[in-house]
Amino acid sequence: xxxxxxxxxxxxxxxxxxxxxxxxxxxxxxxxxxxxxxxxxxxxxxxxxxxxxxxxxxxxxxxxxxxxxxxxxxxxxxxxxxxxxxxxxxxxxxxxxxxxxxxxxxxxxxxxxxxxxxxxxxxxxxxxxxxxxxxxxxxxxxxxxxxxxxxxxxxxxxxxxxxxxxxxxxxxxxxxxxxxxxxxxxxxxxxxxxxxxxxxxxxxxxxxxxxxxxxxxxxxxxxxxxxxxxxxxxxxxxxxxxxxxxxxxxxxxxxxxxxxxxxxxxxxxxxxxxxxxxxxxxxxxxxxxxxxxxxxxxxxxxxxxxxxxxxxxxxxxxxxxxxxxxxxxxxxxxxxxxxxxxxxxxxxxxxxxxxxxxxxxxxxxxxxxxxxxxxxxxxxxxxxxxxxxxxxxxxxxxxxxxxxxxxxxxxxxxxxxxxxxxxxxxxxxxxxxxxxxxxx
Numbered sequence: 001x002x003x004x005x006x007x008x009x010x011x012x013x014x015x016x017x018x019x020x021x022x023x024x025x026x027x028x029x030x031x032x033x034x035x036x037x038x039x040x041x042x043x044x045x046x047x048x049x050x051x052x053x054x055x056x057x058x059x060x061x062x063x064x065x066x067x068x069x070x071x072x073x074x075x076x077x078x079x080x081x082x083x084x085x086x087x088x089x090x091x092x093x094x095x096x097x098x099x100x101x102x103x104x105x106x107x108x109x110x111x112x113x114x115x116x117x118x119x120x121x122x123x124x125x126x127x128x129x130x131x132x133x134x135x136x137x138x139x140x141x142x143x144x145x146x147x148x149x150x151x152x153x154x155x156x157x158x159x160x161x162x163x164x165x166x167x168x169x170x171x172x173x174x175x176x177x178x179x180x181x182x183x184x185x186x187x188x189x190x191x192x193x194x195x196x197x198x199x200x201x202x203x204x205x206x207x208x209x210x211x212x213x214x215x216x217x218x219x220x221x222x223x224x225x226x227x228x229x230x231x232x233x234x235x236x237x238x239x240x241x242x243x244x245x246x247x248x249x250x251x252x253x254x255x256x257x258x259x260x261x262x263x264x265x266x267x268x269x270x271x272x273x274x275x276x277x278x279x280x281x282x283x284x285x286x287x288x289x290x291x292x293x294x295x296x297x298x299x300x301x302x303x304x305x306x307x308x309x310x311x312x313x314x315x316x317x318x319x320x321x322x323x324x325x326x327x328x329x330x331x332x333x334x335x336x337x338x339x340x341x342x343x344x345x346x347x348x349x350x351x352x353x354x355x356x357x358x359x360x361x362x363x364x365x366x367x368x369x370x371x372x373x374x375x376x377x378x379x380x381x382x383x384x385x386x387x388x389x390x391x392x393x394x395x396x397x398x399x400x401x402x403x404x405x406x407x408x409x410x411x412x413x414x415x416x417x418x419x420x421x422x423x424x425x426x427x428x429x430x431x432x433x434x435x436x437x438x439x440x
Contacts, residue, residue, distance in 0.1 A: 005144060006173040012140055017116045027113070034274075037092060037110075046112040046121030053107075056425035057084045059128035059151075061111060063137035064091045065311075066337060068098065069217075070157055070210040071134055075106060077415050081422045086126055090137075093273075093311055100312060114139040123149060130421050135159045138178055147181035152421060156414055157210045158187040158196060161334065161355055165195045176200030186417055188410075189359050205417060208410030209360065216343040217315030224316055230298040231320065234263040235387055238321035238346075240314060241271040241336035243328050247279045249376040250325060251286050251305065256380045258304065261387050265299055269308045269317055271327060271336065276309025283307070318344035322393060323386050325379065326350045338364060342400040347393045349373055349382050363407055369400030 005013075016023075027044055030036045036044065058078055062068040068089055075085050087098060088111035098108040112118035119141045131146050131153050138155075146153055160168075168175040179185065179201040187193035188209040196204045239250040247268050254266040268279055276294050283290045283305040291303040293313075299306040308317055318324065324346040329335040335354030338361065342348060348370035354361040364370035373379045386393040 006177050008171065008174045009140055009144065009177055013116055013144070016114060016141060020115050020117055023113050023115050023118070035092060037095060040095070040110055043110040044113050044118070045115075046118035046123075046125070048109060048122075048125055050107065050109075052126055053084045055082075055084060056129045057086055057126060058130045058132065059086045059088065059126060060132045060134065061088045061137060061142075062094065062134040064089060064094050065097050066211075067134040067137070067157070068094050069101075069214055071132075072101060073213055073215075073411050074156070074210060074414060076103060077411070078418075078422065079103060079105065081425065083422065083425055086128065096311055111139075111142075114141045116141050116145070119145045123151070129425060130154070130418075132156050132418075133182075136164070140178060143178050143181050153182045154418065154421075155182050155185040155187075155196075156418075157207075157410070158185050158192055158204075159356075160187075160192050160195045160199075162195075163355070165199070168199055172199065184417060186414055191358075205413075207413040207417060208407070209357075210410045210414060211337060211339050212360070212404060212407045213409070213411035214339070217312075217318070217340050219313075219316040219319050223313075224319060226298065227316065227320055230300060231265060232301075234265050234301075235261045236265045236267065236321045237323045237325070237383055237387070238267040238269065238317050239325045239327060240269045240317065240341060241327040242268060242325075243271055243331050243333050244275070245331050246325075246327050248282055248286075249330060249379065251283055251288065252376055253380045253383060254288065254304065255286060257384055257387070260384065263301075264387075265304065265306060267299075267306045267308055267317055267321055269314060273309040273311055276307050279307050279309070314340060315344070318346055321346060322397070323347050323349070323383055325383075328356070329353050330376070330379075335361065338370065339404060342369065342397075342404050345397045345401065347386050347396040348400055349379060349386075351379075360407065363403045364400055367399050367403050369396060369403045371396070 027036060027041055031038060060071060062071055078085050086107045088109050090111050102108055112122045123145055128151055131151050133155050135157050136159050179199055185196045185201040185204040186207045187196055187204060190206050193204045193206045250266060258264045270279060276292060280290050280292050288304040289302050290305045291297040291299045293308045293310050318341050324341045326338045326348055327336050329351035332353050334356035338348050350372055352372055352374055365372055371382055373382055
């Protein structure tokens with residue numbers, strides 16, 4: 001059993017316990033905004049209509065879409081051991097992805113709000129034999145309650161930015177109490193591992209980034225054929241996972257380049273699809289013709305900007321656009337994931353703010369598999385040069401793909417670290433859930 005929780009965590013538990021009525025009001029408000037699913041609201045209170053399957057169960061918590069995509073190959077590896085997997089996430093988009101991509105037999109539930117009563121119901125019902133938290137979504141009540149039930153906790157694909165590290169250093173007892181509850185912290189980089197160690201993780205290991213071992217995202221063949229037919233031989237560029245402020249910059253890039261490259265089509269894929277309508281208005285305000293994918297429109301010959309405000313179609317866009325700007329990088333967000341674009345042969349350009357994927361961008365940039373630009377002016381120059389020189393663009397894409405191959409291997413290392421736990425399940429299979437995993 002871990003040491004007594006510090007005052008900060010005990011106060012947090014008390015406040016969240018007495019705040020359960022407020023939590024229900026928050027859920028109702030989120031439902032009105034489309035951020036919850038009405039039929040599944042009980043799951044957010046730790047209730048489930050599904051029975052717990054017999055035998056060992058691994059609970060894997062992935063905050064949102066990116067984390068869930070990263071662990072799909074790992075889920076396959078765990079399932080191959082004849083172990084049931086329960087996946088939780090907190091967003092509607094992750095739930096939609098789960099429906100599309102999770103293998104048959106894998107259970108998906110919304111993660112309960114971090115209220116002690118809700119967490120207790122969840123853990124008492126599912127009685128996991130092992131809990132895997134992905135990256136950095138660490139909810140105190142979930143962690144403390146699972147540890148109290150003697151459920152082994154492992155952080156996988158762990159990531160801690162320099163900014164988060166600086167913040168946590170002001171609360172060393174709080175983060176230390178959480179990290180000491182983990183049997184093991186598997187970090188993406190040596191820098192991440194060092195930060196976990198400094199903040200109190202007793203056992204840690206660098207295993208690499210699981211996102212590097214995820215296969216390239218799929219694309220519906222019929223949709224791909226339709227989109228290619230609509231575009232024809234036009235030059236295409238894309239802005240992927242863009243954030244507010246970046247679309248207007250890319251629209252300005254389009255305006256500067258469209259006369260040099262007749263028929264130029266710019267595809268904008270916002271990180272949050274619900275921003276699609278506002279992006280359409282920005283483009284129209286700039287005097288450009290627009291088509292919007294969420295309305296079922298295709299980019300006909302008259303469309304200059306195509307707003308692809310749909311979920312789960314980046315695999316489609318990356319197969320269409322040979323030049324891709326990766327968003328979240330010209331604004332101070334920290335950059336979005338460039339791996340999928342690189343694996344599908346895009347020449348990548350990005351802004352300077354890429355600390356979320358610092359190691360990957362560093363490897364891409366150092367080898368010439370991507371290029372960093374400081375502003376939209378330099379973005380215009382770089383995209384224009386690649387539109388003009390197809391061979392240079394293709395070499396950048398080939399270099400980026402080789403960089404991805406060099407960085408792979410995290411899945412194998414992660415499975416090796418989990419192997420002692422998974423082997424134990426095989427030894428205990430006839431006994432079902434461990435006795436200690438279900439008490440209140």
